[in-house]
Amino acid sequence: MHILITGAAGMIGRKLMTRLTKDGGLNGQPIDRLTLVDVVAPERPPGFNGTVELISRDLADDGAAAAVIAARPDAVFHLAGVVSAEAETDLEKGYRVNLDGTRELLDAIRRTGDGYRPKVMFTSSCAVYGAPFPDAIGDDFHLTPLTSYGTAKAMSELLLADYTRRGFLDGVGVRLPAICVRPGKPNKAASGFFSSIIREPLAGEEALLPVSESVLHTFASPRSAAGFLVHAASLTREQLGDRINLAMPGVCCTVGEQIEALRRVAGDTVAARIRRAKDDLVERIVAGWPHRFDARRALALGFTAEKDFDEIIRVHIEDDRGGRVAA
Amino acid sequence: MHILITGAAGMIGRKLMTRLTKDGGLNGQPIDRLTLVDVVAPERPPGFNGTVELISRDLADDGAAAAVIAARPDAVFHLAGVVSAEAETDLEKGYRVNLDGTRELLDAIRRTGDGYRPKVMFTSSCAVYGAPFPDAIGDDFHLTPLTSYGTAKAMSELLLADYTRRGFLDGVGVRLPAICVRPGKPNKAASGFFSSIIREPLAGEEALLPVSESVLHTFASPRSAAGFLVHAASLTREQLGDRINLAMPGVCCTVGEQIEALRRVAGDTVAARIRRAKDDLVERIVAGWPHRFDARRALALGFTAEKDFDEIIRVHIEDDRGGRVAA
Numbered sequence: 001m002h003i004l005i006t007g008a009a010g011m012i013g014r015k016l017m018t019r020l021t022k023d024g025g026l027n028g029q030p031i032d033r034l035t036l037v038d039v040v041a042p043e044r045p046p047g048f049n050g051t052v053e054l055i056s057r058d059l060a061d062d063g064a065a066a067a068v069i070a071a072r073p074d075a076v077f078h079l080a081g082v083v084s085a086e087a088e089t090d091l092e093k094g095y096r097v098n099l100d101g102t103r104e105l106l107d108a109i110r111r112t113g114d115g116y117r118p119k120v121m122f123t124s125s126c127a128v129y130g131a132p133f134p135d136a137i138g139d140d141f142h143l144t145p146l147t148s149y150g151t152a153k154a155m156s157e158l159l160l161a162d163y164t165r166r167g168f169l170d171g172v173g174v175r176l177p178a179i180c181v182r183p184g185k186p187n188k189a190a191s192g193f194f195s196s197i198i199r200e201p202l203a204g205e206e207a208l209l210p211v212s213e214s215v216l217h218t219f220a221s222p223r224s225a226a227g228f229l230v231h232a233a234s235l236t237r238e239q240l241g242d243r244i245n246l247a248m249p250g251v252c253c254t255v256g257e258q259i260e261a262l263r264r265v266a267g268d269t270v271a272a273r274i275r276r277a278k279d280d281l282v283e284r285i286v287a288g289w290p291h292r293f294d295a296r297r298a299l300a301l302g303f304t305a306e307k308d309f310d311e312i313i314r315v316h317i318e319d320d321r322g323g324r325v326a327a
Numbered sequence: 328m329h330i331l332i333t334g335a336a337g338m339i340g341r342k343l344m345t346r347l348t349k350d351g352g353l354n355g356q357p358i359d360r361l362t363l364v365d366v367v368a369p370e371r372p373p374g375f376n377g378t379v380e381l382i383s384r385d386l387a388d389d390g391a392a393a394a395v396i397a398a399r400p401d402a403v404f405h406l407a408g409v410v411s412a413e414a415e416t417d418l419e420k421g422y423r424v425n426l427d428g429t430r431e432l433l434d435a436i437r438r439t440g441d442g443y444r445p446k447v448m449f450t451s452s453c454a455v456y457g458a459p460f461p462d463a464i465g466d467d468f469h470l471t472p473l474t475s476y477g478t479a480k481a482m483s484e485l486l487l488a489d490y491t492r493r494g495f496l497d498g499v500g501v502r503l504p505a506i507c508v509r510p511g512k513p514n515k516a517a518s519g520f521f522s523s524i525i526r527e528p529l530a531g532e533e534a535l536l537p538v539s540e541s542v543l544h545t546f547a548s549p550r551s552a553a554g555f556l557v558h559a560a561s562l563t564r565e566q567l568g569d570r571i572n573l574a575m576p577g578v579c580c581t582v583g584e585q586i587e588a589l590r591r592v593a594g595d596t597v598a599a600r601i602r603r604a605k606d607d608l609v610e611r612i613v614a615g616w617p618h619r620f621d622a623r624r625a626l627a628l629g630f631t632a633e634k635d636f637d638e639i640i641r642v643h644i645e646d647d648r649g650g651r652v653a654a
Contacts, residue, residue, distance in 0.1 A: 140468055142467045159478065162475050
């Protein structure tokens with residue numbers, strides 16, 4: 001089996017490669033070839049013995065999508081994208097990468113023809129939703145994004161569904177909840193604190209909490225994100241029907257509950273490394289995000305996330321900290 | 328006031344021009360200039376004394392959108408589009424006209440900058456919805472189109488909303504119900520019979536009814552369609568909020584009720600000109616269409632359609648038959 005991953009150098013791309021390499025296959029078929037695409041050079045996955053092709057290109061560039069599709073990968077994980085803040089500050093780049101890049105990829109698949117019909121797993125986002133929200137967002141709630149990032153994701157979902165309906169490919173859109181705990185350095189995303197208030201204390205460092213502890217949000221680990229994508233690849237057209245874009249399950253909890261979980265898992269000393277530093281702008285941005293999902297279809301289709309936030313912290317300690325916590 | 332109408336040669340474009348010419352203004356401002364664009368040559372509206380520019384061009388062509396926007400029209404009615412059946416048989420043309428044409432237009436407005444921020448009224452369609460449906464489709468029901476036409480309309484709605492949110496323009500997306508009675512010759516659209524079972528009998532001709540009388544659908548007259556667009560132009564950003572794409576109201580009735588209305592308005596002889604000729608394909612296509620809307624927001628914002636199907640028939644007799652019915 002030949003697998004193409006776009007955005008392979010990103011955090012979820014790397015987590016997915018780790019998972020696929022560990023599994024050694026997808027849907028019961030051994031993986032013998034990986035094509036990894038990203039605008040920055042993707043890394044060769046350690047422990048994978050098949051053919052690996054590393055490509056540094058922007059899919060929206062002329063001919064780039066056709067070039068990566070020419071080898072007819074059996075499964076495509078399309079993760080490439082410009083993040084929310086950048087899509088808002090650089091509108092043209094955001095639409096070019098997040099919409100045109102996706103469309104070029106899907107059109108390259110469509111134009112191949114000749115019976116070629118790969119599975120296409122697309123990472124969408126909860127940013128497709130826009131306030132005001134019901135208490136829990138159901139599967140048939142409309143998409144009214146309040147960012148250009150969310151808009152391009154919602155537009156891409158629609159195209160993916162249409163191309164699936166027309167039989168050019170078998171698509172699944174996976175709307176990720178907040179992925180937490182993100183490994184690595186703190187970033188400037190408004191959502192960054194959800195991860196940093198766990199990650200930094202576990203590493204012995206102070207973290208700033210810019211919002212009140214009553215803020216509610218839905219989380220899944222990076223390991224779950226990779227799991228969603230792998231599970232999505234196993235679903236048949238019959239199971240999915242025409243509505244192929246799905247909100248994923250996650251752990252819904254408050255920031256206060258996040259902190260309590262940290263205390264339970266790692267102790268008082270670690271939890272005491274969180275310092276309250278209210279930031280009204282961040283509080284306001286976060287208030288516009290969806291809080292809770294009633295992800296019935298995804299659960300019925302067998303998607304699973306962590307049971308509680310304690311488990312999300314343990315996954316981070318296991319996967320990203322080699323099991324160690326800074327005392 | 329300078330008004331641009333795309334798709335000006337189409338049925339709704341002509342009805343809109345008739346309405347605007349009759350009103351002589353829009354939002355209380357006199358209209359002194361009309362720019363009419365269509366791929367086929369639009370006609371100069373009779374009775375309009377201002378400047379008229381007629382342009383035969385495809386908005387998706389390089390530079391076409393920038394050229395029509397260069398004169399900075401105050402209000403843009405964007406009606407241009409390829410119909411449902413053609414977008415399904417010619418996928419590339421459908422997306423090119425219905426998505427790229429819209430995007431080029433909105434991008435031409437965005438790139439103008441310099442404080443230019445026109446009103447943009449966009450004709451979307453109930454084809455943005457896809458079965459299965461609730462009994463009545465509410466304003467927050469998700470868009471899962473089952474045609475490439477509906478997909479491009481839904482994608483365009485999203486872009487219109489994002490560009491409105493970002494302040495490049497003031498957009499309103501108007502999701503039209505079935506427009507009935509369409510004047511003119513019968514066409515091959517699967518929905519054609521909804522109009523022809525009224526129009527042909529009133530003209531003294533036989534009409535075929537391909538579906539059962541229990542089929543339920545929502546209708547508004549061409550006069551109402553023009554009215555929706557004119558009313559949309561009067562709404563402020565404050566009234567609309569961020570959710571600028573709206574399902575329009577209409578008359579929800581069965582085909583049997585359509586026929587009873589025809590009998591009431593025009594008599595038994597006219598109604599007897601409908602011949603039952605079941606067509607399973609048409610019946611199946613129609614079954615996948617939305618039936619009924621709970622268009623609360625549009626009603627609250629002051630959009631109005633006809634009260635009942637009798638009124639829709641009377642509007643047709645008045646506007647398209649000079650008040651005459653073939654005995």
